[in-house]
Every structure is written in structure tokens, then in C-alpha cells.
Amino acid sequence: MRPDFLTIEQWVTPHSRILDLGCGDGALLKFLQQKKQVRSLGVEIDANNIAACISNGIDVIEQDLDQGLANFADNSFDTVLLTQTLQAVHRPDFVLQEMLRVGKECIITFPNFGHWQARRYLLTRGKMPVSKFMPHEWYNTPNIHFCTVNDFEVLCEQRDISVLHRNFQAANYRDATASGPSVFSPIVDRWPNLFAAQAVYHVTN
Amino acid sequence: MKADTIKNNSEAVAGGQYDAADKNSIGLVETQHFIYDQPFRTSSGRDLPSIELAFETYGTLNSDGRNAVLVCHALSGDHHAAGYHHSDDKKPGWWNHYIGPGKAIDTGLFYVVSVNNLGGCSGSTGPSSINPNTQTPWGPDFPTLRVRDWVASQHLLMGHLGIEQWAAVIGGSLGGMQALRWALEYPALLRHCVVLASAMKLSAQNIGFNNTARTAITNDPDFHDGRYYDHQTRPKNGLAIARMIGHITYLSGDLMGERFGRELRAGSFTQGVESNLEFQVESYLRHQGDKFAASFDANTYLLMLRALDYFDLAREYGDDPVAAFREAQCKFFVASFTSDWRFSPARSREMVDALIAAEKPVSYVEIESSLGHDSFLLPVQRYQTVFSAYMHKMSEECEIKGGELNAS
Numbered sequence: 001m002r003p004d005f006l007t008i009e010q011w012v013t014p015h016s017r018i019l020d021l022g023c024g025d026g027a028l029l030k031f032l033q034q035k036k037q038v039r040s041l042g043v044e045i046d047a048n049n050i051a052a053c054i055s056n057g058i059d060v061i062e063q064d065l066d067q068g069l070a071n072f073a074d075n076s077f078d079t080v081l082l083t084q085t086l087q088a089v090h091r092p093d094f095v096l097q098e099m100l101r102v103g104k105e106c107i108i109t110f111p112n113f114g115h116w117q118a119r120r121y122l123l124t125r126g127k128m129p130v131s132k133f134m135p136h137e138w139y140n141t142p143n144i145h146f147c148t149v150n151d152f153e154v155l156c157e158q159r160d161i162s163v164l165h166r167n168f169q170a171a172n173y174r175d176a177t178a179s180g181p182s183v184f185s186p187i188v189d190r191w192p193n194l195f196a197a198q199a200v201y202h203v204t205n
Numbered sequence: 206m207k208a209d210t211i212k213n214n215s216e217a218v219a220g221g222q223y224d225a226a227d228k229n230s231i232g233l234v235e236t237q238h239f240i241y242d243q244p245f246r247t248s249s250g251r252d253l254p255s256i257e258l259a260f261e262t263y264g265t266l267n268s269d270g271r272n273a274v275l276v277c278h279a280l281s282g283d284h285h286a287a288g289y290h291h292s293d294d295k296k297p298g299w300w301n302h303y304i305g306p307g308k309a310i311d312t313g314l315f316y317v318v319s320v321n322n323l324g325g326c327s328g329s330t331g332p333s334s335i336n337p338n339t340q341t342p343w344g345p346d347f348p349t350l351r352v353r354d355w356v357a358s359q360h361l362l363m364g365h366l367g368i369e370q371w372a373a374v375i376g377g378s379l380g381g382m383q384a385l386r387w388a389l390e391y392p393a394l395l396r397h398c399v400v401l402a403s404a405m406k407l408s409a410q411n412i413g414f415n416n417t418a419r420t421a422i423t424n425d426p427d428f429h430d431g432r433y434y435d436h437q438t439r440p441k442n443g444l445a446i447a448r449m450i451g452h453i454t455y456l457s458g459d460l461m462g463e464r465f466g467r468e469l470r471a472g473s474f475t476q477g478v479e480s481n482l483e484f485q486v487e488s489y490l491r492h493q494g495d496k497f498a499a500s501f502d503a504n505t506y507l508l509m510l511r512a513l514d515y516f517d518l519a520r521e522y523g524d525d526p527v528a529a530f531r532e533a534q535c536k537f538f539v540a541s542f543t544s545d546w547r548f549s550p551a552r553s554r555e556m557v558d559a560l561i562a563a564e565k566p567v568s569y570v571e572i573e574s575s576l577g578h579d580s581f582l583l584p585v586q587r588y589q590t591v592f593s594a595y596m597h598k599m600s601e602e603c604e605i606k607g608g609e610l611n612a613s
Contacts, residue, residue, distance in 0.1 A: 017564070041561065047587055054568055054594040059536070061557060061569045071558040 004083055004109040005031055007167040007200045011107055012036050016078035019103065021065055021095070022085030024049050026058030033058075041077075066090045069098040077102055083109040087143040093155065100161065100205045109200045112168075114148030114193040133197070149193040152201065161203050168196035223289040223297070230297065231263045231305045231312050234288035236328060239362050245323075251348040254337050258362055259284045259321040259328025263304060264312035266368070272603040273368045274310060275359060275395075276300065276319045277376030277383035280451070280509050281501060283327035286319040287312075302584050309592040310375065314600040318366065323358045324350045324508045332504030333434065343504075345431030350508055352379075352516045356386045363394070372603055373397035373596075377581035378548060379509070382516045385556075388533040389518070397599055399538045401592075402545055402581040404552035405518040405526055405559070411547060414454055415510045418447035422503050431504050444503045445494030452493050457544035457577035461486060526559035533560075537567040538595045540588065542580035568595065 005028055012018065014036045020029050023042030026049075032038045042060040044050050053060035063071075066089055080103030082095070087110055089095045099106045111134060112118075121129035128138040136143065147155075149168070156163055168188045188195040224230065236259050244252040261284050266273055276286050278299070287304035289297050303309045304317055321329040324347065332347035363371070374395045376384040381403025388398040407415075422428060425443030429436050453461070465486040472482035522529035537560055541553035550571050560567040572588045574580040580588065 039564075039566075041567075047591075050570060051591045051594050054591060055598060057598050059566045059568050061561070061567070062571045063569075071554065071561070073562055076562070 001027075001031070002083075003169045003171065004167075004198060004200050007169075008032070008081065008083070008107050008109075009035050011105075011165060011202045012038060012079055015039070017041075017076075018079050018081060019043065019072070019077040020081040020083070021069075021099065022082065022088070023053060023058070023060060025052035026056040026060065028081065028083060029053075029058045030056050065095055068094065069102050072102040074101055075104050078104055080106045081108075082106065084111065086110045087145050087147065089145065092145050092147075093159070096155070096161070097159070100203070105164065105202065105204045107200065107202050108152075109198060110147065110152065111143075112149050112193065112196045112199050113146040114150060115197050116194050117197075119194075149196055149199050152199065156201075156203065161205065163201060163203050165200075165202035166192075167200040168192040169198045169200070170195060171197050221296075223292050223294050225292070229305050229307050230301070231288035233292065234261050234263060234285075234290065234298070236261055236284060236290070238328065239365050241358075241361050241365075245358065245361075247348040247354050248351045249349045253323075253330060253348065256323060256330045256358060256361075257328070257334075258323065258330075258358060259325075260362060261285060261287075261298075261319050262366075263287055263317040263319075264315050266316040266366075267603065270367065270369055271372060272314060272600065273316045273318060273366075273371055274373045274375055275363070275371050275387075276304070276310070276317055277355070277359070277374065277380035278319070278322065279376070279378040279380045280513060281448075281497065281506070282380070283325060284319045284321035284329075285327070286317070300582060302582070303589075303592065309589060309596050311593075311596065311600070314603070315372065315596070318362070318368075320359055320362060322355045322509070324354075324505060324512075326502035326505040331502065332431070332508060333502045342434040344434060345504065347504065347508065349515075350512055352382050352386050352512055353390060355383055355512075356390055359383070359387075360391060360394070369394075371395040371397075372599055373399050375399040375401075376403070377401035378403055378578065379513050379516075382513075382518075385518055386516075388535050388537070389529055392532055392534040395535045396602065397538065398533070398535045399592075399595070400553075400556065401540045402542055402548045402553075402578055403556075404548050405556050406516060407514055408552075412514045414450060414547075415514055418450045419507055419510055421446035421450065422507060425503075428503065431507075433503070439498070440503045441495075441498040444498040444501065444506060445491070447506060448497040448501075449490045449494040452490060454547050455578040457546070457575055459544065460575050460577055463575070465489065526556070527562045530560050530563035530565055533563070533565055537565060538592075539567060539569045540572060540581070540592065541570075542572050542574045542576070542578070542585070542588075544575050545578045545580060547578045 016038055018038045018040045020042045023044050029040040029042055042053055042058055043063050044060050045064050050060050080099045086092050118129040170184050170188045239258045242255045245256045246252055282299050285298040286300045287298040306313050321327045323329055324331045326333050332343045336343045374384040374387040381400040384398045384400050422440055422443040425440035427438045428440040468485045470483045470485045470488045472480035519526040519529040539553050539557050541550035557569040570591050574585045576583050
């Protein structure tokens, strides 16, 4: 399981109505249904992921996030989720604005491009970082809008977005259930822009 | 070469000849009849003294009766949805691609019920049936029917079969409208509503096409104001034209271009030569029209077209589809096809948006297909995959005892 799932679970109210944008195969919503009995809906564009959601028993709507969320009413969901998807949309600020309109609260997770390994990769090799978690080359990556923790903080400040909670994680691909809190947690929390591989933000308008 | 392609395509619409060894075919099936020997009050306020419905069933009803699904047919369909009536049948039922062992509507998992709609001409009471009061065919005196009348008559059959709740009501196009009406009229009696290539109501353009088709029939000299049975004739030409109009609109422009292009079936454009020119597409459409006109009753076609035009899901709910869907208790699965311009994806999205606003559980897929409105009948791989996935998940719920609903 991805480490951000456990963080998200803590911030979601039981029996609330959840919309997951770019919900993938529906694993997160299924997890939240089991743990928090939420009423959930996913939005996805990939045909294989949509079929996987349906096999998982997760309600899913085929829709392109870059076209906006005009079909969703204001404050119609308790929480809108956007996990590991912000960097893949054409207009992250527009999607964020739409999320905050549709959801009373939003949870966003994104990979931190300011992580020391990304910096070292660029510094020593002079090439765009490629990792186990982000295996694509610059020319074929679906991740077209990378940002750092600091970049996201600045965007929140500029758009008057209130941050309810922040969570920073040293890894973004290991199995969170297999290990407890990392001994590096205090360091990651002290200097997230350098040591967080993944950031999880709980925000509202 | 083109002629072969056309033949193959028309066979591909339903599938090939009967093959006893085909493990994915339901094989030979029999039509059954349900007679409801009491007056049936139609939505127009008229009484039919009794009604008869032709239907077929495929698969086996579980001991707890939770695996029954109702399949609703579209404009020109009937109760023969899958399998073959005789071993020498050239074609199986109209939805054989999707009903059978291992198919999307898996007859190994589900008990499938398929009914010829009231007003039909394939064994159910309709305009060509004898009016007991006059001992002559009803013809134009047959009551106008609406989608809700079909749903009400299907509900009677449901009781006759001892089914307490459908696992799903499933339909494409006009069949999808029946599934939608089921969800609003009998919300407790279905757990899933599967709506394919359909809409909450027709557009002005759609009604225009339908009216043109109706005019072709009623203007045929053999129509005799709908009393053609008394004249031992049938308005075949008008019905063939009506079918051609429909057929063109159920295909996509790209598909017709790909299948027929401008290829000639007869004649030549050589200068200095006068010849009887015929495009392949002309020949194809004439064949489709004639084949349909030979087997279908014109009054039934008029009745079905009108029911299609009159359907408006939210009319009784203040024209508010969100208010309408608040009545529903089932889950919804909605699919549309990119090249379908009669029931376009936009119409399905309106439905889905209203369902979301009504806080109903819904899944929606928009399938890339060049086959137009008829896509829902044809083998389209992604559609098969996702429809099968939905039905398979549904079949797991059939095992759950207690009858709880998942609706919010």
C-alpha cells in the first residue's frame, strides 16, 4: 500500500462523501470504504484503470480532469482527493481551484521534486531525474508539471488556500504497512523540501 | 469484394449460423407466452381486455432468486435476444454477442428474461392482434403506448415468473429508457440499472428523423390509414424507407464511408456510355429496408417510434432529472459510444451528472467506437471488457443473502 493512503485515512471523516480525481484502479477508495465506510466516486480517464475500478466494485466516471469539473456542484463532496495526479494535469492551478469548489476539503499528494536525490541527479548528471517511482524519460512522461514542497506552499499562499494538515514522507513507493514510522521522520519534517519524497496536503478554501 | 464485406458485416451484427459445438452460445431456445387475462389499463387511460407477452429465458434462476436480469429491447428488437430457435437458423437472437455462457451477461451466472414489448409484432399483443371486441385486427385502434406501459407489463411478467427483485434491468437505446423507467417506477425491485447508448429524452433532431420515418409509412398507398390488414396488403415500401432512414442514422458517417465509399454495384461512369448506375450503399440500404419490411408490422413500428418520442424521464418530476433520480434505489451503469450521434455521449453525460447530483451510485464509460448507435449491439472490445466486469461484479453480489441495497 502507498504510504499516503494511511495519512489520508486519518483525515477522512467516517461515512462522508468522497470524490477521488484520477482514482487509478480504485485501490484508495476501496481502502477508505473498508476503513471509513465512505460513499465514494472516482474520476478516471484510463480505460484499463476504469475496468479495474469496476471489478473492484468502485463507482467511476470516465472524465478528463483538464476539462474541469463543471458537472459537479459546489460543495457537493465532503472531501475531494487528488493523489499523485497534480503533476500530470495540464493546469494544476485550475484543477486545484475546481477541487476546492466541489469539495469542502481537499487532500492532495504529490512527489516533491526538491528531494535531495532529484537535486543530486540533476547536479551530478545534468539530466532530468529518473527514478524507480518516476521511471519515465522527460519526453514521454505523463508528469508534466513537477513542483517542490516550497512551490506548493507558495501557490497555497497566492490563492488563499488554507492548509489544515501537512504530512511529509521519506519514501513514496515502499509498502507503508511493512514498516513503522521512519527514524528519519524528524529530519523530513524539519526540512521537507529537501528530504520529503512525497507530500500530503489537507487543504480548504 | 465489397459485396462480401457487406454480407460479412450484416452477419456480424448478430453472429453466424447455429453451431452445436459453440460453447459460448446458449444454443437452442424456445419462446414462451404469458397471458394476463385481466384488463390492462394503459397510460393513455384505455383498457386492453387482456394481454399476451412473448418472452424467452436463458440460464437458471438461483434458489434464492437473486440472479434474474431483465433485458429490454430497442425499437425493432423482440424477445429473441440470444441463441437459435432452430438448428437451421441463419442468425441468432439480436444480442447474442452479449448474452450466453462466458459472455457479458453470462447465462452461467444469470437467469435472463427477455420480453417482446406490448404492442410488438413478434408474439405479444399488438396492433396486428385480434381485437376481441371486433374480431378484427386492432390496427390504428390499438392504444398509444408509452415506455411506462412496457415497464408495467414487464412487472406483471416478473410476478408470473416468481421473481421478487431483478439483479439488473438492462437495455440499450429505447431499451435503456425502459431500464431507467424501471428504476423510478419500481425502485425497490431492481439492484442495478444498466443503460447503454440511451438518453433521458429525445432531441428535436431525433423526433424529426422519427417523424420522417412515420410519414414514409403513413403516405404509402398500401397503408390504408393503418387498416391494411383488411386489404390483404402491407405498406412495405413506406416501411422500407422508414427503416432506411433509421439505419443511416444508426451508423456513423465514417463507418458508411469505410464500408461503402462511393463504390458502384452496377453501371459505370465512362463518358459516352449511358448505364444504370447503382452505388453499393444504395443496394445495401434497399436490402436492409426490404428485409425489415417483409417481417415487421408497420403499425407496431409507428407505435414504437411514438413511444420513443414521448419518453421524457423527468416530465412527472418537474422536468428535473435530479429530482427524478432521487426516487431510484439501485446502482447505475451508463455507457455511450463516441460515434453515436442519435444518442450521443452528451446525452449520457447529462444522465450521469443528474445521477451524481442525486447522490446515486453510478459508473460511466465512454467507449471509442466507429460503429455509431449500433455499437451497443456489436462486438466492441473495450465495451465487452467493461460491461463484463460490471456484470461479473454484480454476480458476486447475487450470492449475498439478505437483500440489502447498496444505494446511498
